[in-house]
Amino acid sequence: MNKTSSKEAVNRRSFLRTGLVGGGAAAAGSMLAAPAVLAQAPMVLKMQTSWPASDIWQVMAQQYADRVEQMSGGRLKIDLLPAGAVVAAFQVIDAVNDGVLDASHSVCAYWYGKNKAASLFGTGPVFGGSPTTMLSWFYAGGGEEFFRELLQDKMGMNVVGLLGFPMPAQPLGWFKKPITGAGDLKGLKYRTVGLAADVMQRMGLSVAQLPGGEIVPAMERGVIDAFEFNNPSSDMRFGAQDVAKYYYLGSYHQASEAFEFLFNKDVLDDMDDDLRAILRHSVEAVSTANTAFALDNYSSDLQKLQNDNGVNVERTPQDILAAQIDAWDQLIPELEADELMKRILDSQRAWVERVTYYELLNAPDYALAYQHYFPGKVEL
Structure with missing residues (x-):
């Protein structure tokens, strides 16, 4: 065609x-x-x-x-x-x-x-x-x-x-050195896409929107300092572990x-x-x-990154998660200036308020059970 x-x-x-x-x-x-x-x-x-x-x-x-x-x-x-x-x-x-x-x-x-x-x-x-x-x-x-x-x-x-x-929620991504808080992100040249770019820019990063196949070459040339794509399997196949050794999971920039x-x-x-x-x-x-x-695949490849490639896998610091929510709070009113976007966001908020109320009340503490049977594996 x-x-x-x-x-x-x-x-x-x-x-x-x-x-x-x-x-x-x-x-x-x-x-x-x-x-x-x-x-x-x-x-x-x-x-x-x-x-x-x-x-x-x-x-x-x-x-x-x-x-x-x-x-x-x-x-x-x-x-x-x-x-x-x-x-x-x-x-x-x-x-x-x-x-x-x-x-x-x-x-x-x-x-x-x-x-x-x-x-x-x-x-x-x-x-x-x-x-x-x-x-x-x-x-x-x-x-x-x-x-x-x-x-x-x-x-x-x-x-x-x-x-x-x-x-699954996307990792904050790959960095060449440890990240301890939102201040460590300021000034970094970072790859992401969509509204996540607006969010990260408000947090002080310089954002480049690149397709997946261009990410690692951009890191090698110094075009970007850090990046996210989506998941351990894709990231490993791209060769992320060859250009960075600090991998932070759990983020609000692209979580759904x-x-x-x-x-x-x-x-x-x-x-x-x-x-x-x-x-x-x-x-x-x-x-x-x-x-x-x-x-x-994501779970097994995460273990390969840790055990075979020397990647340091950490949870995204709470300080960064809080800064991301603040950035979203700044961005949402600007998005709602568009009539269609406001109707979409209103619909999503109403859905989450009702459905997640049920989900949170109904869900048992899975972490408690996991830590009981596999003690010391994860710090939450």
Whole structure:
């Protein structure tokens, strides 16, 4: 599809699904089986991610593609490509809108430069809700309709978006020397994305927004002094342990993100109802698979970083967490000057206030039980 418009691509797929069937009927008396065979050829969607081929997230995107093919009985296939195969990592939304790609696998913060409201769907203020709380807001609290309004009504984009996989909160990141408080961050050149960039700038850092594949080379050249990406597995595959040895976990800058699945709307509209449903419900299915896969790999790779690579793993100091909340408090009123962003933030606050009230009251003290059975492993 990279050389055709989305409408041309739709017409081509329509021909494959319906035109050849008609051709087969017209030629029924000719005893030719080829048209009937061709009519059953799978619809192939070109999906590009924002991840290098070597990143664990490319594997997690492939888990989605595999489920789509299996659920559709082979009628629908996804040609999954890594970042840069067709467009750059930050450009997938434009490529899906233009019909250069049929779909993308990315995160909303990567197009925050187009509209800051994008960052509210994963890298906005936490308000106390977990990643699962915020993904639940998307599907049960009105978030999906807000996302449609942002993409289609406000930005005029020909795309449909879904979210999946409630990511564990992102680490504060990688540093070349120990960090003891917010004062140690001032003046550092730091990589992050989305509204997290605004938050960290208010804390005195100089922020560069880079795709994952450019982070370690930027550290090596001195373009940045510190960085975060997302998780121990991706960070280890990037080679983070080769350029920094202090890794701080637990942060409020990006604490409730999820994968973003974008689809060209014309492609979806032209599709049979059951195939369209498979694309949607495969997002839900792979969210569970991604979670299990991530917890397995992230935890084992964290131990490898500590035991095999000499990385010092610490919790982010409370002083920095408090400074992040203060920075969010300064930023939120500015965001709310935008009418849509205010409605989104009001909806998120109301959801978190009600849902997290239940979650906090209902949750037992997991740390107490962990420390009982594995004493001395963690200091909280």
